Amino acid sequence: MIEANGVxxxxxxxxxxxxxxxxxxxxxxxxMLWWEEGFCRLLAEGERFVxxxxxxxxxxxxxxxxxxxxxxxxxxxxxxxxxxxxxGIPAAHVVGVSAGGAFAQxxxxxxxxxxxxxxLISTSPATPGDRGLPPATERYxxxxxxxxxxxxxxxxxxxxxxxxxxxxxxxxxxxxxxxxQELVRRDVERAHNIAASENHGLAAEGEMPREPxxxxxxxxxxxxxxxxxxxxxxxxxxxxREISGARLLTLEGAGHGVERADRETIAHAILAHTAPxxxxx
Numbered sequence: 001m002i003e004a005n006g007v008x009x010x011x012x013x014x015x016x017x018x019x020x021x022x023x024x025x026x027x028x029x030x031x032m033l034w035w036e037e038g039f040c041r042l043l044a045e046g047e048r049f050v051x052x053x054x055x056x057x058x059x060x061x062x063x064x065x066x067x068x069x070x071x072x073x074x075x076x077x078x079x080x081x082x083x084x085x086x087x088g089i090p091a092a093h094v095v096g097v098s099a100g101g102a103f104a105q106x107x108x109x110x111x112x113x114x115x116x117x118x119x120l121i122s123t124s125p126a127t128p129g130d131r132g133l134p135p136a137t138e139r140y141x142x143x144x145x146x147x148x149x150x151x152x153x154x155x156x157x158x159x160x161x162x163x164x165x166x167x168x169x170x171x172x173x174x175x176x177x178x179x180x181q182e183l184v185r186r187d188v189e190r191a192h193n194i195a196a197s198e199n200h201g202l203a204a205e206g207e208m209p210r211e212p213x214x215x216x217x218x219x220x221x222x223x224x225x226x227x228x229x230x231x232x233x234x235x236x237x238x239x240x241r242e243i244s245g246a247r248l249l250t251l252e253g254a255g256h257g258v259e260r261a262d263r264e265t266i267a268h269a270i271l272a273h274t275a276p277x278x279x280x281x
Contacts, residue, residue, distance in 0.1 A: 001060070004082025005075065010060035011053040011083055015044030020116075020274055021089045024052040025080055027098030027122075027257075028200040031059030033187050034097075039258060042267035048274065051092075053083050057199045063192040066151070069199035072206025077106045081114055093274040095119040097257055098230070099200070102126035105239075108216045109209035118220040118243075119270050122228055122256045124235040125242060127213055133234050140229035143167045151195035158184050170227030170255030179260065213242040220246040221273045223266060225254025 001008050012032060022043055024035045032052035043050045054061035056071060056079065064070060080103060084092055093116045096104030101123025108115045109127075125131065135141070149160035161184045166175050188194045220243045224236025233250070240248040249269055251262050258266055 002083065002086035004079050004086060007056060007062040007079075009053055009056070009062065009079060009083065011051060011086070012040075013087070014040045014050040014052075015048055017049050017087075019044075019047045019049040020276060021049045021051065021084075021087075021092040022270070022274060023080060023084060023089075023092040023094050024050065025094065025096040025100035025103050026052070026055065026058075027096075027100045028055075029058065029197040030098075030100075031055070031187055031191065031197075033059065033183065033190065034257070036183070036258075036260070036263070038260075039263050039267060042264065043270060046267070046271040048093075048271065051083060051087060053079075055079065055200070057196040059187075059191055063196045064199060066193065066195040066198060067202065069203040072204045073103075074206030074208055076200070076203070077103045077110065077208075080104075080107055081111050084114055090114070091116050093117045093119070093270075095121070095270060096123065097121040098123055105213065105216070106209055108218055109211050109213075112217065115218050117218050117274055118216070119223065119273060120220065120236075120239055121223045121258060121266070122225060122231060122236075123239070124231045125213055125238055126208075127210065131238050133238055134232045137229040137232070139171075140167055151198075154188055157188050157194050161188070167229060168256040169259070170225060170229055170253070172227045172253045173255070173259070173261060176260065213239070214244055216243050219273065221249060221269060222246055223249045223251065223269065225251045225256065225259075225262075227253055228256045230256045 031054045035052040040050045094104045101120040105126040150156040222240045240246045
């Protein structure tokens with residue numbers, strides 16, 4: 001447990017503090033468990049010091065009343081800096097997935113001296129702009145508007161989150177039901193209040209950087225699945241176009257997030273991207 005911006009956050013590290021640091025930022029409503037331990041250990045075995053953490057209202061971090069978040073999106077971005085401060089790290093390689101990828105972009109814009117490089121997974125441009133990007137798939141939109149859950153019923157919460165993970169998978173690859181059941185069960189049982197994880201979607205934006213993504217100066221790797229139902233592939237392509245010198249790694253058949261089938265591919269790409277002296281130019 002650490003204190004960041006006046007609140008308690010739960011963190012975990014892997015590897016040696018003397019190695020190059022990597023900060024992992026998960027998406028909205030997701031605890032650090034979604035950066036699975038095997039993935040974190042792959043990075044640590046590649047001589048990186050890896051930190052994952054629970055956002056506010058997830059896992060063991062500070063939790064508020066469901067439906068009434070007293071913080072903003074800008075606070076969630078600042079929390080990442082607070083995690084680095086707690087570990088005494090001046091700057092880190094930042095890896096973000098989904099909303100965590102948006103937070104990573106905003107870190108690079110608002111706290112440029114704290115970011116060594118960026119890896120943006122399954123995400124979309126975080127700054128305003130009329131880019132004409134495709135919306136989420138109809139199947140995804142239908143799920144999020146019609147699926148029901150009783151958060152006070154552990155079984156209902158697990159069933160809903162497993163169904164949501166199945167939807168995020170994109171529908172092309174085989175879905176590992178048993179593995180996802182186990183991960184979701186651990187997440188629900190570990191959380192102070194799993195219902196509070198919905199607060200991220202209710203939080204006000206707060207004061208965010210407005211500079212264009214083209215002003216991001218650090219080396220950037222964009223990783224995107226071809227079957228992402230939340231942010232279709234064009235979102236990743238837009239990021240790679242707008243951020244100067246960014247590279248795009250496309251994962252054939254992958255949906256949204258870090259899937260186990262891609263774990264080694266993504267870890268090896270991150271290790272290459274964050275290798276000392278490599279800035280991807």
